[in-house]
Amino acid sequence: MNAHALVRLSIVIPCFNEEEVLPETARRMGALLTDLRRRGEVTADSGVYFVDDGSGDRTWALIERLARSDLRFHGIKLSRNCGHQNALLAGLLDAPGDAVVSIDADLQDDPEAIRGMLAAHREGADVVYGVRRSRDKDTLFKRGTARAYYRLLAMFGVEVVPDHADYRLLSRRAVEALRDFGESNLFLRGIVPRLGFSSATVSYDRAVRFAGESKYPLRRMLAFAIQGVTSFSATPLRIITLLGLLVSVASFAGSGWVLWSRLVQGNAIPGWASTVLAIFLIGGMQLLALGVIGEYVGKIYMETKHRPRYLIDRLAVSEPVAPAASLPQSLNTTSLLPRKNRTL
Numbered sequence: 001m002n003a004h005a006l007v008r009l010s011i012v013i014p015c016f017n018e019e020e021v022l023p024e025t026a027r028r029m030g031a032l033l034t035d036l037r038r039r040g041e042v043t044a045d046s047g048v049y050f051v052d053d054g055s056g057d058r059t060w061a062l063i064e065r066l067a068r069s070d071l072r073f074h075g076i077k078l079s080r081n082c083g084h085q086n087a088l089l090a091g092l093l094d095a096p097g098d099a100v101v102s103i104d105a106d107l108q109d110d111p112e113a114i115r116g117m118l119a120a121h122r123e124g125a126d127v128v129y130g131v132r133r134s135r136d137k138d139t140l141f142k143r144g145t146a147r148a149y150y151r152l153l154a155m156f157g158v159e160v161v162p163d164h165a166d167y168r169l170l171s172r173r174a175v176e177a178l179r180d181f182g183e184s185n186l187f188l189r190g191i192v193p194r195l196g197f198s199s200a201t202v203s204y205d206r207a208v209r210f211a212g213e214s215k216y217p218l219r220r221m222l223a224f225a226i227q228g229v230t231s232f233s234a235t236p237l238r239i240i241t242l243l244g245l246l247v248s249v250a251s252f253a254g255s256g257w258v259l260w261s262r263l264v265q266g267n268a269i270p271g272w273a274s275t276v277l278a279i280f281l282i283g284g285m286q287l288l289a290l291g292v293i294g295e296y297v298g299k300i301y302m303e304t305k306h307r308p309r310y311l312i313d314r315l316a317v318s319e320p321v322a323p324a325a326s327l328p329q330s331l332n333t334t335s336l337l338p339r340k341n342r343t344l
């Protein structure tokens with residue numbers, strides 16, 4: 001890539017009930033774009049694309065207001081809550097530009113790292129990952145479970161970037177390649193590394209949430225972790241097969257020992273503890289195996305339906321009401337375009 005070429009940058013921000021933090025997020029992103037434009041790094045038509053993932057508060061009203069007040073801000077409203085990954089994908093596939101950066105609205109990811117991402121992109125990287133320098137601000141439980149999860153993914157053969165969430169830059173080529181991945185069970189942290197394009201990393205310090213509440217409580221974090229494993233690895237199914245083989249061998253060995261005790265030694269094992277323990281062991285493993293198999297069958301079921309991953313209800317796009325020659329730049333209107341037929 002030409003180091004002196006201006007980049008049309010789009011910043012995609014999925015939002016779900018983010019009315020408390022959205023004004024500050026918009027202020028920081030606007031200031032960043034202004035400075036990047038002044039330095040000659042991005043084009044004047046670079047912008048921010050907020051994706052409202054079915055919020056129940058005033059998030060969409062704020063996005064509309066931002067779009068009315070500044071040509072650089074745009075909104076994408078999904079018809080319902082489709083989940084963070086689908087909202088993120090909707091923004092990535094709808095936003096224009098030579099490079100698209102995805103970042104959460106809570107300002108925990110440092111927006112200043114985008115400067116480093118652009119530098120790496122100018123040097124030829126199609127994918128630039130934002131990676132946390134440390135997890136010192138996490139609780140001991142969260143830090144320990146995160147490290148264990150990354151080790152588990154590596155053991156199962158799932159390629160991910162440790163300490164990277166969904167803060168990344170994708171070139172236009174990478175975005176178009178991502179469009180070809182049609183699965184309903186999205187785990188972008190695993191999909192993006194599979195694109196195989198040249199990549200780089202930019203380190204940053206993660207801050208505490210600026211305002212509002214986390215949208216990922218423990219229950220949703222566990223569901224997301226399971227999604228990451230089952231969407232990219234069949235290793236749990238192979239582990240079930242291995243466990244079944246081991247239990248079968250142990251069962252045959254136990255049966256042989258009981259027969260030997262009864263027929264050769266002439267005595268039987270008194271009591272029922274051994275029988276009950278064996279039933280509980282085998283029954284528990286069977287239920288666990290059925291649960292894992294059911295998770296995969298459920299994913300197959302959802303994939304075969306080919307339902308749209310999301311529906312775009314409307315857009316908030318700032319557009320001049322007349323050519324710039326006849327009206328001041330500050331006069332603009334918000335175009336709310338019905339998108340009920342826009343699906344993916």
